[in-house]
Amino acid sequence: MKQLSQQSKHILCVPLDPVHDVGIKLINAELQKHGHRTELLSPDLPLEAIVKKAMTTNYDFILVSRTLGYGVAELLARFVDQMDAAGVRDHSKIVIGGKAVSPELAAELGFDKGFDEHASYDSILAYIEGTSGMVEDETRRKVKKNITAGHSYVFHHTEIESLLERIAEKTLRWSDGVSTPGIKRSRLRQGMLKETDKFRFGALQKQYRELCDTEIVDANSEHRFPKGVRFISEMEQTQLSSLLTSHIPKHQGTIQYDRRQPLVFKFLGSGCPMMDIVHGKICERWGIDGFLVINPSWEARYEGLLEGMLTHENDGTITSLENIQLMKRWLDPATLLTIRAHRGLNTAETTLLAGEGGADLTKINLVYGSLGAGTDPERLTADGIESIKIAGQYNMAFDIPGNDELSGVPAWKTLAGLLINVMLGKKLGAKAILKPLFCCGPHIVLNGQMQLNYVDYNAAKILALKEIVDCPVWPGEPIAFMTQTEDRVQSANATSYHAALAASLGVDAITIASTDEAYSRGPICIASRIDSIRAVTDAFRFMGNANITPTPAMLDWKENLIRQITETLRAVALADHLPDAINKGLLGNAADGAYPGTFGKGTVTRNPLQ
Amino acid sequence: MENQSAFNSVLDGLDIETYLVCRDAMEGKHLALQLGKEMNLGDVDIMYEEYDGYGMRVRLRKYIVKPGQTYPWLK
Numbered sequence: 150m151k152q153l154s155q156q157s158k159h160i161l162c163v164p165l166d167p168v169h170d171v172g173i174k175l176i177n178a179e180l181q182k183h184g185h186r187t188e189l190l191s192p193d194l195p196l197e198a199i200v201k202k203a204m205t206t207n208y209d210f211i212l213v214s215r216t217l218g219y220g221v222a223e224l225l226a227r228f229v230d231q232m233d234a235a236g237v238r239d240h241s242k243i244v245i246g247g248k249a250v251s252p253e254l255a256a257e258l259g260f261d262k263g264f265d266e267h268a269s270y271d272s273i274l275a276y277i278e279g280t281s282g283m284v285e286d287e288t289r290r291k292v293k294k295n296i297t298a299g300h301s302y303v304f305h306h307t308e309i310e311s312l313l314e315r316i317a318e319k320t321l322r323w324s325d326g327v328s329t330p331g332i333k334r335s336r337l338r339q340g341m342l343k344e345t346d347k348f349r350f351g352a353l354q355k356q357y358r359e360l361c362d363t364e365i366v367d368a369n370s371e372h373r374f375p376k377g378v379r380f381i382s383e384m385e386q387t388q389l390s391s392l393l394t395s396h397i398p399k400h401q402g403t404i405q406y407d408r409r410q411p412l413v414f415k416f417l418g419s420g421c422p423m424m425d426i427v428h429g430k431i432c433e434r435w436g437i438d439g440f441l442v443i444n445p446s447w448e449a450r451y452e453g454l455l456e457g458m459l460t461h462e463n464d465g466t467i468t469s470l471e472n473i474q475l476m477k478r479w480l481d482p483a484t485l486l487t488i489r490a491h492r493g494l495n496t497a498e499t500t501l502l503a504g505e506g507g508a509d510l511t512k513i514n515l516v517y518g519s520l521g522a523g524t525d526p527e528r529l530t531a532d533g534i535e536s537i538k539i540a541g542q543y544n545m546a547f548d549i550p551g552n553d554e555l556s557g558v559p560a561w562k563t564l565a566g567l568l569i570n571v572m573l574g575k576k577l578g579a580k581a582i583l584k585p586l587f588c589c590g591p592h593i594v595l596n597g598q599m600q601l602n603y604v605d606y607n608a609a610k611i612l613a614l615k616e617i618v619d620c621p622v623w624p625g626e627p628i629a630f631m632t633q634t635e636d637r638v639q640s641a642n643a644t645s646y647h648a649a650l651a652a653s654l655g656v657d658a659i660t661i662a663s664t665d666e667a668y669s670r671g672p673i674c675i676a677s678r679i680d681s682i683r684a685v686t687d688a689f690r691f692m693g694n695a696n697i698t699p700t701p702a703m704l705d706w707k708e709n710l711i712r713q714i715t716e717t718l719r720a721v722a723l724a725d726h727l728p729d730a731i732n733k734g735l736l737g738n739a740a741d742g743a744y745p746g747t748f749g750k751g752t753v754t755r756n757p758l759q
Numbered sequence: 760m761e762n763q764s765a766f767n768s769v770l771d772g773l774d775i776e777t778y779l780v781c782r783d784a785m786e787g788k789h790l791a792l793q794l795g796k797e798m799n800l801g802d803v804d805i806m807y808e809e810y811d812g813y814g815m816r817v818r819l820r821k822y823i824v825k826p827g828q829t830y831p832w833l834k
Contacts, residue, residue: 377827388833421826462827635807637818668806672826674772
């Protein structure tokens with residue numbers, strides 16, 4: 150969009166600062182690169198000498214750089230007065246740039262324009278070239294990224310592809326004709342969302358409530374909510390609107406230094422959507438690309454979901470349609486929003502609400518959801534398949550977290566589980582995103598694979614997946630989990646090193662923790678969120694287009710992982726279907742520390758005609 | 760603005776990071792909690808502490824407002 154002026158400008162660059170003249174030198178070089186004629190004065194010249202020089206030529210602009218400090222405002226005012234008196238302003242615009250300079254202060258001191266230390270070259274060039282408005286708008290507006298774009302989902306490993314085909318076909322055959330209260334509720338909700346007739350809506354709602362636990366019915370019909378849950382008042386909504394519309398940041402931060410560096414996500418889920426939104430807006434200002442909304446753990450155990458704009462005094466934000474819509478309304482249109490769906494008894498309906506609420510992504514892992522989160526494998530597989538179909542209908546990609554590794558499951562079993570989800574996604578019309586754990590997991594520690602460094606095994610996992618299939622990779626969740634402590638600096642460092650490695654490996658996105666993530670006795674604070682964003686921004690700047698090179702051990706581990714994933718999938722392919730494989734411990738067993746869940750056990754029903 | 764407490768503008772929590780000279784970890788923890796009280800913060804959480812032989816590096820936190828409560832900065 151930037152339109153270069155046909156005519157080059159003549160510019161005098163003046164470093165008024167006796168020490169810090171790097172900024173004006175860089176701007177001088179940038180102006181020259183864009184075809185403008187510039188003259189750069191030496192630093193520390195007396196004002197009179199500068200004015201004399203300015204009088205010799207009809208410069209279009211005189212750019213002055215100076216950091217503001219005690220007494221500097223008076224100096225600058227004197228400078229402008231002398232320029233005025235000498236008639237320089239009849240032909241030259243005088244511009245100030247530097248730390249602590251604001252447009253308001255520049256105007257107050259008599260300058261034509263002021264730029265602070267955050268000003269981009271583009272905005273300065275735009276002003277010089279007379280295209281100011283267009284470029285400022287462009288830099289302020291972020292563009293929403295599509296994580297799955299550019300990936301073909303083609304498998305490069307033929308045996309793994311054929312094993313996954315067999316597992317997916319068996320599983321889909323098993324799921325054909327099965328139903329659960331979760332699937333039924335999701336379909337009823339779909340009807341309720343479309344229904345405009347009050348009586349027909351009431352009939353659907355009655356059926357919906359018959360499939361819910363009493364606690365959910367009581368909450369939705371009589372507003373007897375679980376402890377700590379309440380409606381957000383209209384007054385609070387108005388106050389939130391007033392806060393967010395009266396604070397507009399002047400600068401939009403960017404975490405990535407190089408275009409190839411991954412998108413950066415954070416969790417939201419304080420319990421209160423208003424707090425989440427305010428945290429979210431501040432994180433957006435610091436450059437965050439997206440959020441994953443985490444719901445309360447109890448939500449997973451109930452049949453049915455709460456309705457309304459609700460806040461909650463404990464960990465996890467209720468993912469009601471109204472809450473998702475509220476978050477979507479206030480977050481930047483370019484910010485990617487993911488709603489966790491795969492935990493518990495409301496997987497299908499949560500995916501539906503995510504789609505209806507305008508979320509960009511959802512989170513579904515049939516294996517981890519059955520092993521690490523306590524849901525019966527048959528129930529979660531049935532609900533999960535419905536969810537993947539819904540995700541496809543709403544054009545939402547779904548990410549597949551490999552956090553079962555945190556229970557002690559070996560990486561190859563977890564990665565095999567992720568790949569099963571990818572194949573199911575392919576068959577059901579939704580794009581999957583691989584989310585391998587990117588940290589020092591328990592099985593890895595026990596086996597000493599991170600004894601010498603944290604680089605090789607993390608790299609081996611990512612590169613093994615990339616060698617198997619062309620699918621987006623988004624390590625998490627969060628990166629550096631288990632290596633972070635409650636020490637703020639250590640936590641920020643651990644995150645930034647892992648982010649640098651992830652960027653080196655060419656991943657598509659990462660999820661980062663805050664520097665208080667390891668502190669489990671209270672909610673996340675905004676200052677700790679900013680800590681880790683700053684740390685990753687610096688890591689990305691440090692790495693630029695350079696890469697971290699793993700040691701030769703990485704290649705052996707990568708090959709081993711591909712072999713172990715293949716062996717795992719061979720065993721799973723012999724099972725009747727995915728829930729059977731999970732129940733048999735083929736994707737994580739008691740010895741690993743993983744147990745099939747029991748929530749919703751016995752609730753899967755089969756249509757007798759099938 | 761003049762009568763408004765700065766605490767009303769704290770979005771969520773307040774962290775204090777410092778180093779306390781002490782004889783052992785027990786004394787360090789005791790001093791950390793006492794510091795919170797002397798700063799009129801009441802009970803503070805010790806998020807992180809590490810005694811190194813001379814004293815203790817600590818990170819303390821006081822939640823001024825928690826999610827789900829009424830936020831003074833929203834008014």
